[in-house]
Amino acid sequence: MAGSNGDGRTSGDGKAPSPAVDRALTVLETLVAAEEPMTLTMLAQVTDIPLATCAAITRTLELRGYAARRVIGRSHFWRPTLRLNGLAAQLVKKVDLMRTARPFLKRLVDSIGAHAHLGVLEGGQVIYVAKVAAPGMLQYDTYPGKASPFNLTALGRAIAAQLPVDAVDALVKNAAVGRGPKAHPIQVAELHAELAEVRERGYATEDEEEDPGIACVAAPFFDVDGAVAGSIGVTGYAEQLRSTGFEEIGAQVVAEAAALGRELQAGTVQLPYGM
Structure with missing residues (x-):
């Protein structure tokens, strides 16, 4: 770091x-x-x-x-x-990853009926690079360029789970406690244990920790060198995702993330600056 x-x-x-x-x-x-x-x-x-x-x-x-x-x-x-927003908009337009990821995100939206996002990790925060909204659903405050503490999103946890222990320790200073009913103080040992579980099962979840009534499921994708490049996932009403089942949703998210990773590994996609 x-x-x-x-x-x-x-x-x-x-x-x-x-x-x-x-x-x-x-x-x-x-x-x-x-x-x-x-x-x-x-x-x-x-x-x-x-x-x-x-x-x-x-x-x-x-x-x-x-x-x-x-x-x-x-x-x-x-x-x-808002000049910063203008700079972010220019950067996002240059990122081929946003366009390439759209079909994968769209399939998740069509299958699960929740919003789909792609995120990358920058300095302890997840930056939302792409979003495909689910029609008829409440539009959450997520948009390309938005930054959130890595530990409050499944997107961030999915990426962090693929990093070395010392890199995760360096990220902890950016951790934050959410506003949801299941939010809890940050415990480093607990975080490492959770990330180990995420790494083992292949996907991360966040259930009413960042915000009340909202949950998300995400999985990492990897670049041509095999390094974690980002993550994709779905965000929706917690009750909706629970009723479908985190495990079932996780399997779909993992499959789409792997498919996106194969495109990256083919060398056809330009990664965002700073990756």
Whole structure:
């Protein structure tokens, strides 16, 4: 895993990261994650970055169109803009994987009657790359470019189960507790045990942990080198998926993931940047 926070850690190629870039990204990520606009004082406290540095970073983000501010009295409140969404949209358009995966996702939708997604793992979060919606179902807040903590989705668990133990340990800092009735605190040993079960049966499940009434089932697919490249899965009403049976759904998801993997291994698909 690449280092961050300018604390002396190195990236995968052995080179030290840039503290300035790390701080700028930390400020930007904090603004995006915040529920409300933030003052410079709040930013400095949350990010543990000096106030003057936060001021310089937010000013630069404003000049580049990535942040905007509202002045109330002496206070300046900062928020991110939708320019980031524009960058994400450009990136997604360049990813052949999105188009290639659509037939596989469509078959899952037609067979199971739930929404189907494809996700990749980036820095401890699952990035939704593709979605095929099931007609007539509630449209969940999932869309290409959305990021979720890896442990709160079957997509993320399916990928993480294929990673080495030390890589999973590095991801834990990005783990989060969901809002569903079955959500529970993160226990590293428990997480490793769960991922071992996922690896053995071939698919992952998430049942009312991230959100009430929602469940998902996902399986990994692999690239030409045999490394995990991402995962595909279905998301629907928990009662619906339980009535069909996680095992039956898992078998279908595993089959479609394997078929997509064979396309990758044939060298016909371009993977997303950062994989």
